[in-house]
Amino acid sequence: MGLRRQIRVGNQWLYADEARKALLEAERVMREEDRHKLLHGHVLPWYRRWLFSTDHKVIGLQYGFTALCFLLMGFGLMILMRLQLGWPGHAFSIMKVLGEGRAPGGVLLPEAYNQLGAMHGTIMIFLGVVPLAVGAFGNYVTPLMIGAPDMAFPKLNMVSYWCYVPGGLIMLASFFVPGGAANSGWTSYPPLSDIATMGQTFWLFGMVFLITSSLLGSINFIVTILQLRVKGMTLMRFPFFVWTQLVTSFLLLLAFPPLEAAAVLQLMDRLAGTSFFLPSGLVVSGEILKNAGGGNPLLWQHLFWFLAHPEVYVLILPAMGIVSEIIANNTRKPLWGYRSLVGALVFLGFMSFVVWAHHMFLTGMGTTISAFFQTTTMIISIPSVIILSALFISLWGGSIRFNTPMLFALAFLPMFGIGGLTGLPLGLASADIHLHDTYYVIGHFHYVVAPGTIFALLAGVYYYFPKFTGRRLNEFWGKVHFWVSFVCINGIFMPMFAQGLAGVSRRLYDGGAQYAHAKTIAEQTNPFMSICAVGLLFAQVPFIINFFWNAFQGLRGKRTVDSNPWQATTLDWAATTSPPLGHGNFARAPVVYRGPYEYSVPGDPAGFIPQHVPDTPAPPPAVIGGVIPATAVAQREI
Amino acid sequence: MTMKKFLSILLATTFAMALACGKGKEISKAEDEGEDDQEAQTTTTAAEGGTAATAPAAAAAPAVADAATLTGLVKFESAPPKMPAIRMNADPYCQSQHPTPATDEEVIVGAAGELANVIVFIKNAPAGPAPTTPAVLDQRGCQYHPHVQAVQAGQPLQIKNSDATLHNVHAMPVVNSAFNEGQPVPMTTTKKFDKPEMTPFKIKCDVHGWMKSYMVVLPHPYHGVSGMNGTFNIGNLPPGSYTIVAWHEKYGQQEQNITVAPKEAKTVNFTFKG
Numbered sequence: 047m048g049l050r051r052q053i054r055v056g057n058q059w060l061y062a063d064e065a066r067k068a069l070l071e072a073e074r075v076m077r078e079e080d081r082h083k084l085l086h087g088h089v090l091p092w093y094r095r096w097l098f099s100t101d102h103k104v105i106g107l108q109y110g111f112t113a114l115c116f117l118l119m120g121f122g123l124m125i126l127m128r129l130q131l132g133w134p135g136h137a138f139s140i141m142k143v144l145g146e147g148r149a150p151g152g153v154l155l156p157e158a159y160n161q162l163g164a165m166h167g168t169i170m171i172f173l174g175v176v177p178l179a180v181g182a183f184g185n186y187v188t189p190l191m192i193g194a195p196d197m198a199f200p201k202l203n204m205v206s207y208w209c210y211v212p213g214g215l216i217m218l219a220s221f222f223v224p225g226g227a228a229n230s231g232w233t234s235y236p237p238l239s240d241i242a243t244m245g246q247t248f249w250l251f252g253m254v255f256l257i258t259s260s261l262l263g264s265i266n267f268i269v270t271i272l273q274l275r276v277k278g279m280t281l282m283r284f285p286f287f288v289w290t291q292l293v294t295s296f297l298l299l300l301a302f303p304p305l306e307a308a309a310v311l312q313l314m315d316r317l318a319g320t321s322f323f324l325p326s327g328l329v330v331s332g333e334i335l336k337n338a339g340g341g342n343p344l345l346w347q348h349l350f351w352f353l354a355h356p357e358v359y360v361l362i363l364p365a366m367g368i369v370s371e372i373i374a375n376n377t378r379k380p381l382w383g384y385r386s387l388v389g390a391l392v393f394l395g396f397m398s399f400v401v402w403a404h405h406m407f408l409t410g411m412g413t414t415i416s417a418f419f420q421t422t423t424m425i426i427s428i429p430s431v432i433i434l435s436a437l438f439i440s441l442w443g444g445s446i447r448f449n450t451p452m453l454f455a456l457a458f459l460p461m462f463g464i465g466g467l468t469g470l471p472l473g474l475a476s477a478d479i480h481l482h483d484t485y486y487v488i489g490h491f492h493y494v495v496a497p498g499t500i501f502a503l504l505a506g507v508y509y510y511f512p513k514f515t516g517r518r519l520n521e522f523w524g525k526v527h528f529w530v531s532f533v534c535i536n537g538i539f540m541p542m543f544a545q546g547l548a549g550v551s552r553r554l555y556d557g558g559a560q561y562a563h564a565k566t567i568a569e570q571t572n573p574f575m576s577i578c579a580v581g582l583l584f585a586q587v588p589f590i591i592n593f594f595w596n597a598f599q600g601l602r603g604k605r606t607v608d609s610n611p612w613q614a615t616t617l618d619w620a621a622t623t624s625p626p627l628g629h630g631n632f633a634r635a636p637v638v639y640r641g642p643y644e645y646s647v648p649g650d651p652a653g654f655i656p657q658h659v660p661d662t663p664a665p666p667p668a669v670i671g672g673v674i675p676a677t678a679v680a681q682r683e684i
Numbered sequence: 685m686t687m688k689k690f691l692s693i694l695l696a697t698t699f700a701m702a703l704a705c706g707k708g709k710e711i712s713k714a715e716d717e718g719e720d721d722q723e724a725q726t727t728t729t730a731a732e733g734g735t736a737a738t739a740p741a742a743a744a745a746p747a748v749a750d751a752a753t754l755t756g757l758v759k760f761e762s763a764p765p766k767m768p769a770i771r772m773n774a775d776p777y778c779q780s781q782h783p784t785p786a787t788d789e790e791v792i793v794g795a796a797g798e799l800a801n802v803i804v805f806i807k808n809a810p811a812g813p814a815p816t817t818p819a820v821l822d823q824r825g826c827q828y829h830p831h832v833q834a835v836q837a838g839q840p841l842q843i844k845n846s847d848a849t850l851h852n853v854h855a856m857p858v859v860n861s862a863f864n865e866g867q868p869v870p871m872t873t874t875k876k877f878d879k880p881e882m883t884p885f886k887i888k889c890d891v892h893g894w895m896k897s898y899m900v901v902l903p904h905p906y907h908g909v910s911g912m913n914g915t916f917n918i919g920n921l922p923p924g925s926y927t928i929v930a931w932h933e934k935y936g937q938q939e940q941n942i943t944v945a946p947k948e949a950k951t952v953n954f955t956f957k958g
Contacts, residue, residue, distance in 0.1 A: 135869040150873065156850065156866035331856060331888070555868070560850065
């Protein structure tokens with residue numbers, strides 16, 4: 047008979063076989079308890095669990111689902127715009143969905159195109175990307191990564207989501223008011239927006255809700271990240287994703303209030319007869335506007351861009367965070383230059399507040415002011431380059447696993463690179479004179495946001511899907527999704543640089559067909575770009591099927607992966623697969639012993655050491671997948 | 685359910701939907717053709733009625749027993765101002781429609797001093813039901829036809845773009861709701877002004893700055909517009925005392941008080957000065 051080994055459980059020493067029996071018995075009892083709760087109604091009613099939940103995971107999933115729907119909607123608007131740009135004036139049956147008032151006989155009217163343009167931008171940025179990047183990934187992953195049982199203010203978290211939903215609904219409702227949705231561009235520049243149709247009022251109300259939602263969320267994130275870290279989770283042991291969420295939250299907190307103030311001022315201009323943004327003697331359609339006087343349209347531009355430039359980093363930083371996690375995981379190497387990454391990130395966040403007027407070189411601010419903002423713009427490119435370079439160098443020498451999330455993450459690097467580098471000429475006042483308001487600008491920021499941020503977010507969806515559902519998305523269809531999207535999205539945006547350099551203005555409903563200087567290049571490139579847009583639409587079909595099929599199967603409990611399918615080191619993967627909703631995250635608070643990316647450690651047979659695993663084997667195990675009673679969570683709620 | 689089964693169901697559903705959509709498309713195509721026919725008919729009507737500038741169209745007032753008829757002549761006493769040629773070179777299409785440059789239509793005076801494009805209407809006539817026959821405002825050769833007109837409140841107004849270029853119909857009423865709509869291709873949009881608006885308002889194109897038209901919205905059908913020969917004609921007017929108004933876009937408004945007897949053929953003349 048061999049030696050019976052003993053292990054220590056709590057403060058007791060047990061034989062291993064007995065401990066195993068005890069563990070099985072404990073699991074059986076817990077299952078019984080769960081069943082008991084379900085049968086006897088000791089659980090929250092369905093609307094508290096699924097609609098008005100205070101659990102960060104449910105709220106994250108709510109944000110994610112809603113934001114993906116909005117992304118699809120914004121994408122749909124883009125398809126309609128691209129059809130119009132590719133074949134201006136052509137009657138398309140699909141346009142009839144916009145109604146006879148906007149597209150009589152399927153021919154899109156110019157003012158309807160303006161609505162599509164303004165709402166595409168608004169929906170994509172404020173209702174799609176930010177809620178997905180911060181609301182969904184931030185909410186679901188951040189508390190898990192820092193070992194927290196939930197967000198610091200769970201009810202505030204719920205309110206945040208329920209400010210976002212009405213904001214989105216108000217935006218959608220605006221399509222049905224007289225004159226249609228907002229049509230003054232996503233930037234809503236006055237005086238045009240001050241005298242625009244009723245849809246603009248809805249836009250402003252919607253923005254007030256969305257901004258409120260972001261403000262509540264950002265406070266919650268900052269407090270959670272700083273206060274609810276588990277023992278051992280020092281700032282320099284944060285996964286880079288957590289750092290990006292922290293900096294993003296500060297940007298949201300500090301940048302959004304000016305826009306909220308500006309939105310209220312514009313509402314007063316439109317509804318109360320004030321003239322904050324209307325200059326004296328303003329002539330509209332050949333007649334002097336009666337209530338105009340003493341205002342300044344540039345005030346709006348300053349307030350708007352004071353938000354909207356940091357907003358660019360709100361879009362991009364969480365994407366960088368997701369990409370960093372995926373790259374470290376799939377190269378099986380620590381991120382190169384973690385400290386410089388964090389330093390660059392914080393510097394980037396700070397600098398993003400002092401570059402806003404580079405959007406306004408053509409407003410006649412004067413060369414001194416322009417020179418200042420040119421300089422800050424050139425300076426802010428340095429931390430961006432540091433982050434991108436560090437991520438590139440992280441690939442060096444790695445034994446890279448080319449799975450779907452990694453493909454999307456890898457594509458992010460050159461795409462964001464193109465987006466960033468094409469921004470430099472726009473940051474120089476002299477070059478901006480030519481390029482301002484041309485398709486070059488559209489190409490530039492779409493490279494940052496579409497094949498940049500959205501690819502990173504898709505990478506995140508593929509990467510975290512096993513954590514959400516217990517299933518991996520199908521690899522083959524994932525790769526089809528990636529490659530077709532990658533080719534098509536470049537087919538859309540690359541020609542925009544040529545168009546812009548040729549002087550084709552943005553916001554033209556016919557893509558420039560009426561302008562002699564733009565006609566030729568518009569005819570040469572627009573149909574091709576539009577075909578690519580339709581191709582991009584078809585590329586999303588396998589993703590949508592893949593997503594819903596596996597989500598549905600996951601909901602039915604058909605789980606196919608364990609809690610750590612990517613063999614990752616961070617704490618989110620130490621929680622159980624698809625942590626039970628509304629029940630907290632960890633059986634007991636884990637303790638962190640090391641940095642976030644201990645991959646391929648010499649002498650380590652497993653190839654990775656999770657953050658919660660101590661250096662020397664010492665009982666008890668820091669984390670046991672499981673649940674803690676709901677009451678324990680409830681005590682933490684405010 | 686296996687993935688294969690799921691996909692096959694999905695494929696079948698998509699196919700069924702595509703079939704359904706295909707049928708819908710055929711129907712909508714037929715509708716489109718119908719619309720085209722209607723449009724062609726309207727074009728004919730417009731061409732026939734578009735002679736307003738030369739022979740004023742009598743308002744289609746309901747027949748009244750003992751109705752009187754008003755006719756008149758609008759004269760211009762001063763030396764007619766020379767209207768400038770319109771520079772249409774900003775839009776090659778517009779330019780191509782006028783081998784001889786078109787002139788501004790603000791003041792059109794005939795050889796014997798007849799003033800065209802004056803809206804003449806009764807200020808205080810009894811309100812009548814809105815006709816179902818639409819009034820037409822045509823944009824042809826990058827100009828409005830007719831240049832001025834009176835419509836009745838509730839009467840459909842067909843706004844046509846007969847040009848192969850973008851026009852933007854920007855109506856600027858004060859009492860009624862203003863609108864501002866583009867017509868990127870040859871097409872017809874039907875609008876309606878629900879309330880009477882006795883002060884004529886401007887309708888303009890924001891793309892082509894020279895394009896403007898004026899319109900008055902009346903509660904009754906007793907109105908006319910002076911043609912190239914300066915004459916106007918208002919028929920089927922019930923007997924009574926009225927104030928008759930003549931309005932010109934540059935020379936303003938004149939009023940006369942008149943009394944018409946049953947079956948009277950009355951003549952009312954107006955004279956404008958520069």
